Amino acid sequence: MTQILGLGSVYYVIGVIGPTLSAALDVSATLIYGGFSLSLVGGAVIAPLVGRAIDRLGGRRVMAAGSLVAACGLALAASAQGAWSYLASCVVLGVAIATTLYDAAFAAITQIAGRRARRAITLLTLFGGFASTVAWPLTTWLAARWGWRETYWFYAAAHLLICLPAHWLLLADEPDQAAFAAPEQAAQAERDGAMQGSARRAAFWLLGLALTANSFVFSGLSAHFIAMLGELGLSERMVVIVGMAIGPAQVLARLIEMLSDARHDALAVGRASAALLPVGVGCLLLAALHPAAAFAFALTYGLANGLITIAKGAMTLHLFGSAGYGATLGLLSLPALAARAAAPTIFSATNEIAGSTATLALCLAAALCGLAAMETVVRLARRAAVDKPVGKAVEDAAATGGGERAWRRRAGGPTIAAFRIALPACGDPCVRPTTPFRFFPPARPSRRFARPRATPRPNRRCSARS
Known part of the structure; x- marks a missing residue:
């Protein structure tokens, strides 16, 4: 309220x-x-x-x-x-x-x-959409x-x-x-966020760029898309209907995110929003060819606008943690709000000098820039999610006296050990192995460091064949 x-x-x-x-x-x-x-x-x-x-x-x-x-x-x-x-x-x-x-x-x-x-x-954003x-x-x-x-x-x-x-x-x-x-380790991770060191600074600037580009596009289009649709040949009645469809699309995006938030993380929300925006601008460019493109613009633009509001708050919390969250969010908002204030004037000047097509081309370029920045942020965060447990394991090995070289030898290879996943290793096909899969396993797989099991668990397929 x-x-x-x-x-x-x-x-x-x-x-x-x-x-x-x-x-x-x-x-x-x-x-x-x-x-x-x-x-x-x-x-x-x-x-x-x-x-x-x-x-x-x-x-x-x-x-x-x-x-x-x-x-x-x-x-x-x-x-x-x-x-x-x-x-x-x-x-x-x-x-x-x-x-x-x-x-x-x-x-x-x-x-x-x-x-x-x-x-x-x-x-909060779901109700704020009304x-x-x-x-x-x-x-x-x-x-x-x-x-x-x-x-x-x-x-x-x-x-x-x-x-x-x-x-x-x-x-x-x-x-x-x-x-x-939460458990101490999880609580510390939530306070610090997913990003650390130089990757944290890079993620901060890239996320700020993505949010600024999105604010620039959203603010400029919100002020001018009705006039642009009229210049592209749509009737006044059609323009009003298209404008009315944006609000429900925003609420729909937030409702879908609320119902499915357990299936994806905040990074997926930001990636989806950044990907939908250039699609929406492209649909607006094609609105002169068919009115259906205008409705596609309203749908994609509304979905992107509904998701980016959630992504801004949730991604900041996920990447940079709850410690100093307000200050971090305020710093990210500084260029985004400035772009929101400047966009209507820039769009108006571009429209007067070069026409609506040039304005939409500028809009598309900004949307693609935001998409590239958001995609880079997501890739940095995914890489950090892989590297963090590996670094912790190296530290633990060093603390116990083995050092990094011993840990890598146990892990089964050089830097590829960072990408171990829980898949069966090669061995007896009738016994389900417990050693983790390695992209470059040793010539003869060893089970010295596998978790001991009282009796091997038979493979059901082999049991059925026998």
Whole structure:
């Protein structure tokens, strides 16, 4: 509920009352939407600070304070008399964006959800996907019945009466240790994350690049795809239907992820989102040929947008751990939010200079760049998952006096030992072996280091033949 109210009052409201606000304050539409971009930039700049504050002070204090800041910003907007007072309200609302919306909420619920944080993030984004569905008609009704100033006052009161108590009562001042309870080795791995050393830095920058590219594409298309579909020859009725299909596709993606999260990890979610986005942009390029391509764009674009929100929170937790999670998420959000603020202007300028086809080509290039970065992150994480147990085994061998050379000799070969998997080794076909498979096994397989078994277990197929 708090995310629906937060997104509806801070993020989506300007799309409904922006023209009315421009006429009432006697300022240009460029200044109105430029103020919104100023809010996004301000939120991006302070996002790392907000993440660190959540790590140190807890989500309850930071998000409750964010609700107060949002109420103050909306009250300033309701009282605006000209350009400067409106821009001042936008600066305050930028602080509210950083302290009340998804990034802050992910860090806050991770503190109370612990090891089940990924499922909690999925549920949060699932309900948050209805924000536009609720906010657009509600804001339209409020503005038509009461006026734009009263609409801002209504949302300011909602932050004080609903969001503030919810954040204060439901969130925590520090991580819930019981929620993170696990065996010591698993708990340490969850605190540190999957990536270590130089691979950790590379994964951080690549994930930041992937999220920035996706934010650039999503923000630019969200502002311009309706006009682009009209330029490509679709009727107004068809454009409206295509636009309405995006929201349900986002919710569908999050629902599918929630129901199947036990079958795949966070890396698969990020990979799927990054792969769907260039497909969606390609479908938009083909929309002039057949309307079905426009509906394919709505489906793939909505699925990608629904999954990337989950992937951002879940992949950050998986790769970099729960220690300093808020600060890490804030640093990753800094370039992504800046790209989100700049994308509509860049798309508009490109569209005016070179046309919609060139804009879509730029969009496709950014989507492919994000896909390449995301795929590299996934490969680094998969390699780290293989290397980590091997390094632990080498350390254990060194601690017991054998050293790395002895461990490799027992493992059955040189660096290929890192890829051992539990498959039968060559030997008597009527006895199920217990030694691990090796890509380059020794000439004569040895069972000296196999786990002893009281009696060999016969192979059922051989028993049936005999």
